Amino acid sequence: MSFTRRNFLLIAAAVGMIAGPATAYAADVLNVASYPNNPPFEFKGESGNFEGFEVDIVTEAAKRIGMTVKVEGYDFQPLFAATSSGRVDVAISSITITPERLGSQSFTQPYYDSDMGIAAKKDGDVKGMADLKGKVVGVLSGSTGEKYANENKEAQGFSEVKGYNSQQDVLLDLSAGRVDGVVSDVPGMEYAFTKMQGLAVVERIKTGEQYGLMMTKDHPLLGKINDALTEMKKDGTMQAIHKKWFGTDAPADSSTVSEAPLPKA
Numbered sequence: 001m002s003f004t005r006r007n008f009l010l011i012a013a014a015v016g017m018i019a020g021p022a023t024a025y026a027a028d029v030l031n032v033a034s035y036p037n038n039p040p041f042e043f044k045g046e047s048g049n050f051e052g053f054e055v056d057i058v059t060e061a062a063k064r065i066g067m068t069v070k071v072e073g074y075d076f077q078p079l080f081a082a083t084s085s086g087r088v089d090v091a092i093s094s095i096t097i098t099p100e101r102l103g104s105q106s107f108t109q110p111y112y113d114s115d116m117g118i119a120a121k122k123d124g125d126v127k128g129m130a131d132l133k134g135k136v137v138g139v140l141s142g143s144t145g146e147k148y149a150n151e152n153k154e155a156q157g158f159s160e161v162k163g164y165n166s167q168q169d170v171l172l173d174l175s176a177g178r179v180d181g182v183v184s185d186v187p188g189m190e191y192a193f194t195k196m197q198g199l200a201v202v203e204r205i206k207t208g209e210q211y212g213l214m215m216t217k218d219h220p221l222l223g224k225i226n227d228a229l230t231e232m233k234k235d236g237t238m239q240a241i242h243k244k245w246f247g248t249d250a251p252a253d254s255s256t257v258s259e260a261p262l263p264k265a
Contacts, residue, residue: 029070030062030221033082035093036073037168040191040245041211042092044073053245054092057111058213060237061228065221075165077142080105083216090225091214094185096144102265106217108226109262110210110255111238116145117186117201119174119193126181128203133157135180138170144209145183171196185209187246210255212263222262230259 034042034050042052050071062069074082079091084104094114097107120126126135134157139146141163149161162179164170171192173179182189186201193199213229215222232238239257242250250256 028067030058030067030090031088032058032069032071033074033079033088033091034071035076035079035166037166038093038188041094041188042071053112053241054094054211054213056241056244057229057232057238058090058092060232060241061213061225064228064231065224076140076167077165079214080142083214086216089215089219089221094188094211095214096185096209097212097263098144099265101214102263104217106215106219106222107212107263108215108222108229109260110212111229111233112187112211112256113254114207114209114211115186116148116183116205116207116209117189118203118205119171119182119184119189119199120180120202121174121177122198122200124180126202129156129205132181134159136160136162136178138162138164138173138179138182140167140170140184141165143184144207145185148205148207149183167192171199174199226262233257233259 034055036042036044036050038052040052041054042050045051055071059069072088076093079093079095082088083091094112097110101107118126118129118132125131137149137158137160139149139161146161146163149158153161164173167184167188170179170182170184171189174182175196175198183205186204189201213225215225229238239250242256
């Protein structure tokens with residue numbers, strides 16, 4: 001039987017197809033999906049690499065279990081499909097732990113406490129929730145802000161809840177007057193307003209939200225990553241990361257320093 005170059009290429013291609021899925025990820029690499037425009041939690045620095053509070057957390061946790069991280073950018077809503085499908089191991093982007101999400105995802109213990117808030121123009125008519133009656137409210141699609149706004153649309157009298165794929169886009173539309181207010185997480189908006197003039201958080205919405213690393217449901221590394229977070233809280237590493245990115249120590253009773261069990265659905 002003659003063995004030609006064409007035969008060789010066909011065999012090589014077949015082997016590649018068989019081996020491809022099995023070798024897609026290196027065993028010592030933790031694949032992370034991140035929304036790339038969410039400072040100070042995560043963003044792309046001048047070098048083009050991901051930086052931020054949660055980037056430091058997941059990188060340190062991976063290091064403690066003998067792994068490195070590979071971070072790839074996603075819009076916010078696709079993060080959930082990326083973890084649930086197993087395309088990535090972990091998603092970061094100030095993702096709130098909720099009972100609904102725990103039905104299809106796994107989360108580590110929380111490491112940041114947050115509230116939602118209403119943002120508006122500093123010199124505008126919207127000074128709080130009551131002023132949004134009959135007005136258009138902007139939200140980040142797939143976020144807890146979107147869920148809150150839709151659940152309260154009728155009660156608060158919003159004329160429309162308008163979804164956006166990025167936080168930057170919804171805040172730009174707020175500046176331009178295309179939406180009257182924005183409902184989103186307070187820390188991210190307050191950080192954005194250090195760069196964007198004329199906008200402010202005009203009212204906080206107490207929600208008791210907490211952020212954790214979101215992972216594929218029952219991921220085999222979930223326990224190890226969670227244990228690494230516990231050690232980071234015990235030895236002060238988590239507090240040091242908080243101070244690096246927020247300029248202050250986290251409160252002593254916050255989830256940034258307090259150990260917690262794995263969240264359950």
